[in-house]
Amino acid sequence: MNKAADLLARKGPSGVEIADWIRTQIRASRFVPGQRLVEVDIIRQTGGSRFKVREALQRLAADGLVEIEEFRGAFVRGASMDEVRQLYRARAALEGICAGDFAERASAEDKQKLVELADAMDDCVNGGAPEKFGQLNAEWHKLLMQGTGNVVIEDLVKRLNTPVHHLLFETFYRSDRLREAAVDHRLIVQAVLAGDGPAAEAAMRRHIENGHQFLSDLDRAVHHGGSHN
Amino acid sequence: MNKAADLLARKGPSGVEIADWIRTQIRASRFVPGQRLVEVDIIRQTGGSRFKVREALQRLAADGLVEIEEFRGAFVRGASMDEVRQLYRARAALEGICAGDFAERASAEDKQKLVELADAMDDCVNGGAPEKFGQLNAEWHKLLMQGTGNVVIEDLVKRLNTPVHHLLFETFYRSDRLREAAVDHRLIVQAVLAGDGPAAEAAMRRHIENGHQFLSDLDRAVHHGGSHN
DNA sequence: GACAACCAAATTGTTGACATTATTGTCGGC
DNA sequence: GCCGACAATAATGTCAACAATTTGGTTGTC
Numbered sequence: 001m002n003k004a005a006d007l008l009a010r011k012g013p014s015g016v017e018i019a020d021w022i023r024t025q026i027r028a029s030r031f032v033p034g035q036r037l038v039e040v041d042i043i044r045q046t047g048g049s050r051f052k053v054r055e056a057l058q059r060l061a062a063d064g065l066v067e068i069e070e071f072r073g074a075f076v077r078g079a080s081m082d083e084v085r086q087l088y089r090a091r092a093a094l095e096g097i098c099a100g101d102f103a104e105r106a107s108a109e110d111k112q113k114l115v116e117l118a119d120a121m122d123d124c125v126n127g128g129a130p131e132k133f134g135q136l137n138a139e140w141h142k143l144l145m146q147g148t149g150n151v152v153i154e155d156l157v158k159r160l161n162t163p164v165h166h167l168l169f170e171t172f173y174r175s176d177r178l179r180e181a182a183v184d185h186r187l188i189v190q191a192v193l194a195g196d197g198p199a200a201e202a203a204m205r206r207h208i209e210n211g212h213q214f215l216s217d218l219d220r221a222v223h224h225g226g227s228h229n
Numbered sequence: 230m231n232k233a234a235d236l237l238a239r240k241g242p243s244g245v246e247i248a249d250w251i252r253t254q255i256r257a258s259r260f261v262p263g264q265r266l267v268e269v270d271i272i273r274q275t276g277g278s279r280f281k282v283r284e285a286l287q288r289l290a291a292d293g294l295v296e297i298e299e300f301r302g303a304f305v306r307g308a309s310m311d312e313v314r315q316l317y318r319a320r321a322a323l324e325g326i327c328a329g330d331f332a333e334r335a336s337a338e339d340k341q342k343l344v345e346l347a348d349a350m351d352d353c354v355n356g357g358a359p360e361k362f363g364q365l366n367a368e369w370h371k372l373l374m375q376g377t378g379n380v381v382i383e384d385l386v387k388r389l390n391t392p393v394h395h396l397l398f399e400t401f402y403r404s405d406r407l408r409e410a411a412v413d414h415r416l417i418v419q420a421v422l423a424g425d426g427p428a429a430e431a432a433m434r435r436h437i438e439n440g441h442q443f444l445s446d447l448d449r450a451v452h453h454g455g456s457h458n
Numbered sequence: 459g460a461c462a463a464c465c466a467a468a469t470t471g472t473t474g475a476c477a478t479t480a481t482t483g484t485c486g487g488c
Numbered sequence: 489g490c491c492g493a494c495a496a497t498a499a500t501g502t503c504a505a506c507a508a509t510t511t512g513g514t515t516g517t518c
Contacts (some may be wrong), residue, residue: 015287038469051502054470058244058284062291071470071509086381093326093382094319101318152315153322155293156385267499280472283500300479300500 013048015055021046022060026076027162033078037066065162079163081219087160088212092205094153094160098145100201103192106147111192114143118185125175125182133178140185144204164215177214184210242277244284250275251289255305256391262307266295294391308392310448316389317441321434323382323389327374329430332421335376340421343372347414354404354411362407369414373433393444406443413439 013021022042025031042053057074060066066074079087102110117140124133145154184207191199242250251271254260271282286303289295295303308316331339346369353362374383413436420429 019291040469049503055283055287058287059291062248062288072511073470083381086379089326089330089379090323090382090385093322096326097318097322150315150318152312152389153319156319160381265499269499278472279474301481302500 013046013052015048015052015059018042018046018048018052018056019059022056023065023162026065031076033076035076036072037074037076039073063159063162077163081216084164084215085212087164088208088215091157091160092208094157095141095144095208096201096205098148098150098153099188099192099204100197101148101150102144103195103200104197106192110143110147114140114147114192115189117143118182118189121182121185125178137181174214180210180214181207242275242281244277244281244288247271247275247277247281247285248288251285252294252391255294260305262305264305265301266303266305268302292388306392310445313393313444313448314441316393317437317444320386320389321437323386324370324373324437325430325434327377327379327382328417328421328433329426330377330379331373332424332429333426335421339372339376343369343376343421344418346372347411347418350411350414354407366410403443409439409443410436 022031022037031037037057039050039053039057042048042056043050046053048056057066057068061068061074065077067077068074102114106114117136121133121136121140124136141157142154145157184203188200188203188207191203251260251266260266266286268279268282268286271277271285272279275282277285286295286297290297290303294306296306297303331343335343346365350362350365350369353365370386371383374386413432417429417432417436420432
């Protein structure tokens with residue numbers, strides 16, 4: 001772990017660094033929704049002082065990632081499926097408008113890079129390297145937002161994604177979903193290369209909605225017809 | 230001040246309450262971008278302990294509303310005009326999708342309420358009551374988002390609005406802008422009543438873009454051709 | 459055996475004091 | 489009169505100790 005080493009190298013990690021560390025743990029499903037985040041544990045694992053840990057928890061609470069109850073401490077906040085629906089609707093709006101702007105105003109180099117990433121993801125699907133797909137997928141979406149020069153939207157989407165990341169993790173091990181996503185990407189890229197903003201936006205919205213639909217079905221299978229829990 | 234009295238009634242305001250108080254001050258232009266937020270001053274004005282004030286500042290920093298520099302404290306973060314552009318683009322996406330959803334799925338009562346608010350705003354424009362217009366305008370936008378049952382988007386838009394609220398304040402004293410906004414609203418309501426989602430979304434986007442354009446022109450006039458500062 | 463009251467450990471909330479740094483004002487030299 | 493160094497002040501960063509509360513287990517009773 002490069003990051004963990006970096007934390008220990010200095011005399012102590014800052015509040016922001018501790019917050020990022022907790023975020024990473026949540027994204028990696030090491031902290032799951034409902035779990036209590038005991039201050040002492042985090043102090044032991046990060047090397048930060050109690051003061052800074054509390055600072056970090058306050059920031060995360062403002063982000064809506066954890067919830068703090070009086071005298072009971074911080075919990076990882078879990079999103080209900082209805083909230084997930086709302087999150088994906090927001091993503092559809094934000095990433096949709098980005099796709100449209102990208103198609104109409106992005107540089108030729110950025111568009112070329114988008115094609116290359118999509119090609120690489122196609123190779124992943126055929127070669128069966130799901131973890132690599134997740135990485136490429138993140139880069140692909142990021143490029144689409146950065147290409148429009150809108151860091152505000154990029155930041156908003158990053159926040160929206162974190163609460164459901166533990167679900168996305170599962171997603172990337174379903175080859176059928178990967179294949180679907182690759183097709184979605186292909187359609188978006190096509191519209192982008194044609195410079196057709198509205199088409200790119202519509203395609204991106206369908207892509208996000210498909211992702212939500214998949215997650216929704218997955219949840220229903222686990223909770224109503226599943227075998228565990 | 231009802232809120233200020235509420236703060237003093239109890240033995241001490243919580244961190245969240247202090248954060249809200251600071252937010253209110255910023256929205257009312259009592260704290261302006263670049264201004265230092267000295268802890269002691271906030272303690273005196275809110276009656277909170279230093280610990281809780283720091284808590285509040287951490288939360289606001291996570292929201293991006295203030296910036297904290299080491300050993301220099303918290304500043305109100307000002308948005309550059311480029312960032313304002315990005316904020317409005319995000320709002321156009323989010324409120325646009327809400328307008329579309331509202332047109333297609335909102336209840337008849339909510340749609341009726343939307344018409345009534347638009348009517349009241351028309352009366353404001355003719356009667357010349359700008360402050361009331363601002364209040365009604367906020368309610369109108371809020372209703373549009375709540376009617377779709379998406380509190381996530383409502384929360385995001387609230388955050389996006391805060392940094393530019395001191396500019397919006399000025400806006401509501403220009404009767405020409407009010408008249409324009411009323412016309413925009415009328416067009417959106419028309420599409421909503423027709424149940425035409427795409428038309429409502431397009432109209433809402435134009436409305437937001439118009440607002441941005443107005444703000445942009447205002448800023449250019451003040452900074453490049455203005456008389457003061 | 460079930461249940462309620464109670465006690466002890468663990469955890470968080472709060473306060474105050476102290477260390478570190480930035481800012482301001484002052485003095486001396488040029 | 490201007491400029492740099494230096495001291496005094498103010499503000500923030502940090503920490504450790506203490507208070508308040510929850511939690512889990514224990515004991516005693518019915």
